[in-house]
Amino acid sequence: MNQQLSSYKVFYTVANTGNISHAAKQLYISQPAISRTIQRLEQSLGVILFSRNSRGVQLTSEGLLLYNHVKSAFDTLELGEKQLQRVSDLGIGQIHIGVSTTLCKYVLLPYLKKFIEKFPHVNITIECQSTNQTLELIEQQKIDVALIGKPSSLKGLDFIPIGEIEDIFVATKNYLHFLNERETINQSTKKQKNFFETATLMLLDKNNMTRQYIDDYFIKNQIKTNNILEVTSMDLLIEFANIGLGIACVIKEFVKKDLQSGHLIEIPLNIPIHKREIGFAYLNQNKLTHSLEQFISSLTKI
Incomplete structure (x- = not known):
């Protein structure tokens, strides 16, 4: 033209x-x-x-x-x-959220429920990936905001903390009884290391940030493991622990009912695993859309 x-x-x-x-x-x-x-x-x-x-x-x-x-x-x-x-x-808009499957189910849904009640015309798209993949998506500007565990480096991201999560090891009474039959377990550091070596230890796959965090914990505390079963989701870890398949590393906040009922037992650790901060992250150099501004503003009111 x-x-x-x-x-x-x-x-x-x-x-x-x-x-x-x-x-x-x-x-x-x-x-x-x-x-x-x-x-x-x-x-x-x-x-x-x-x-x-x-x-x-x-x-x-x-x-x-x-x-x-x-x-x-x-x-x-x-x-x-x-x-x-x-x-x-009408307040119509679009928000593309990146989140791991675990955090989506246990953390994101309550935030979305409150937000949608107030802003029903905003279209929500959710991309469920691991935290590492979610960080890549936000850096590539393929998503607007991400719910993640706080990484060691934010790399140009603004981060709004919403709480903490705690990684623990759990198993059924029957599985712990089975281990007790094989060796005596006490609270000494040496025996605890042997305990992890003996058990079937169920962890998330190595591409997951939680798994990387736990691997670092094992290395720092010189804890050896022999029999590891890798699982792709936190829900599966919890289910496998509940049927007595082994000891699972799970997020404590997500198994509260199982712990309260006594069906799962938390394995005591001589050296506790530090809690991790979780929150919403977004690129700080981008101008926020009106819908994303509304969503971020709503986070402090829930």
Whole structure:
């Protein structure tokens, strides 16, 4: 398109009014300026767009052909403006959230429930990946905000903490009785290390940030493990622990009912695992959309 949009706006207005002076009043520009614009447009296109008569101007056949296309374009623009206004009036928007499956089920859902009740017209899209993958997505700007365990480096992210989680080891009474039959377990550091070596230890896969955190704990405390069963989700770890398959490393907050009922027993540790902070993160160099501003603002009110 060789012509500026303003030239077509002049053409469109003159065609609608059929009169240069009326078009000049609508556009708040002089009649000579309108005449010059139409003349330049005709010269550029190599056709005559208007014929003059006693009442004003009338589209030629070439002008009518162009007008139909210009009208369609301006109608589309007007529709877009109306839709944007509706979005603004109703609070319609979109938020793309990245989160691990575990945090989605146990942490994100209560936040979403409150937010959707207040802003029902905002469309929510959820991308369930590991925390490491979620961090990659937010750096690539493929998601707007992420619910994650706080990483060691935020790398240009703003982070809003919402709580802490605690990693613990759990098993059923029957499984612990089975281990007791094989060796005597006491609270000495040496015996505890042997305990982890003897048990079937169920952990998340190595691509998971929680697994990496636990591996670091084992290395720092010189704890050896021999029989590791890798599982892809926290829910499966909890289920496998509940059927007595082994000792599972789980998040304490997610097995409260099992611990309270006594079905699962927390394994005492001589050196506790430090709690981890969780929260919502987003790129701090980006201008926030109105919907994302509303979501972030709502976090402090839940």
